[in-house]
Amino acid sequence: MKQLNERMGLAKTEMFTDEQNKISLFAKVFGHPARVAILQYLFKLDSCICGDLVNEIGLAQPTISQHLKELKQLGLIKGNVEGTSVCYCINKDNWSNMKDIMIEFLDQDISNTDCC
Template identity: 75%
Template sequence: MGLTKSEIFTTYQNDISLFAKALGHPARVAILQHLFKMESCYCGNLVNEIGLAQPTVSQHLKELRNLGLIKGNVEGTSVCYCIDKENWERMKQLMHEFLNQEIQTKDECC
């Protein structure tokens, strides 16, 4: 598999790409939606909530943690998860800036 050569792109471009990756799978969107509904950290079994196998859910949780959108704390034999509010706000700002760009073409090109 080839490399993405992310080092040739700006930090801004890489950050947008990483945050978009977090939203690039419906399971991760479902996990985030579930965590948003909770008023505190969620320590239950997300497998029952999401409907996927444990290894699959674990992989998506790992991806969301690596991207910084969720945090997890070990409590006994379980891990409690919540949205990382600071990184979520950062993602919202970056995505807002990116998606609200004005198209600069003077005429219809296509």
């Protein structure tokens, strides 16, 4: 049966606030363990990743490259070409901005909620 809006599988972003869409976009990029692992590895190193990510995480090189691309598109990491390799690191300003938005959402006061 033909559906009306032909947008199934696609979030109806136009009916939500910019903030709600922004939160969900950030959350979505953290919604895969490989991307969480990449970021945690970056934090652990305290510097750039230059190559060894494919060995560190057990996924194929194109798959890692794709996850890096998504993190980069959201601005959470940046990559610098160094010869044949590329060094990725956290984009501090954008990470900080994302953190503020996400923590504001997560850290709401629920002490007064009176529930059934």
